[in-house]
Amino acid sequence: MICDELIKETVLDELKKQGAHVCTPQEKIQLERTIQTPRRTLNTKIVGKAAVKIAEMAGFTVPSNTRALVAYADGVGPDYPISREKLSPTLAFYVVKDWREGCAKCIEILNFGGLGHTLSVHTNDEEVVRQFALRKPAFRICVNTSAALGAVGYTTNLFPSMTLGCGAAGGNITSDNISPLHLINLKRVAYGVRELAAPAASKTAAVHAAAAGGRRAIEELVDQWLGARTTAGNPAPVAASPPAAPPLSSYKDLEPPRPQVEKTETKPVGFVCEEDVRAAVLANSKMPGPSIRRLIMTPNTTTRVSCIRA
Secondary structure, three states, rough: EEEEEEHHHHHHHHHEEEEEEOOHHHHHHHHHHHOOOOOOOEEEHHOOOOHHHHHHHHOOOOOOOOEEEEOOOOOOOOOOOOHOOOOEEEEEEEEEOHHHHHHHHHHHHHHHOOOEEEEOOOEEEEEEEHHHHHHOEEEEEEOOHHHHHHHHOOOOOOOOOOOOOOOOHOOOOOOOEEHHHHHOOOOOOOOOOOOOOOOOOOOOOOHHHHHOOOHHHHHHHHHHHHOOOOOOOOOOEEEEEEOOOOOOHHHHOOOOOOOOOOOOOOOOOOOOOOHHHHHHHOOOEEEEOHHHHHHOOOOHHHHHHHHHHH
């Protein structure tokens, strides 16, 4: 609940008349500990419970006729448990300077939890209604009526429904109140109303025509292309067939002889620095590095050393 400071006392008096209990600062702390778990998730034990029962769970008592628990709120987010969706008769109460600040606070709350759902505004200024409708990321804007009952169509002309779409903002396929109309499959018969414009002739028309003519047409097209690459009066020489390879006695005959490499003993170095790596790269030579257990590298040479060792 977001209230203009000019009517704060009037609103609080009306809340109390309607059976709301305004929590003290200490009661608010106890209530928030009950609303949210240490893992910052909603405490499901309060869902659907009466205000008197929730107050008892929080460790304080309220009159037996209490219908809702109201607590002053400052911020929005997981650090302010009273600002989250609670699915219970527990209300956060914000006080703002004017409707513009209230508009910004509404957007902040919807972004925290409730994108695309419902908002209710109580005002006699149509411009305020217009601005709230245009700016708020909610698809049901109830005016001068209850958000809970107006959204489901009980006090408004919205389609009666207990399943409310939140649109793309809320990850839904629709922003409507879901009704039987959403379960009907519509079959559509569509007549052609305009002719398809013929595409302009392209350079690939001959290729498509050849493809339509079958294999013979494709062969002729290939012959024409090859003929165009041959100089007139000077046909391309025909390559002679290579001599037949001698029969192989086994697949091992395919392996080329391995060159004999003289093994040389290299002594690993104890330390490799960037300058050593740079010199080895410029000389295009291998550099025997230290053993893995004794390998020491400066941070800037690690990648280049790995490449050289590979």
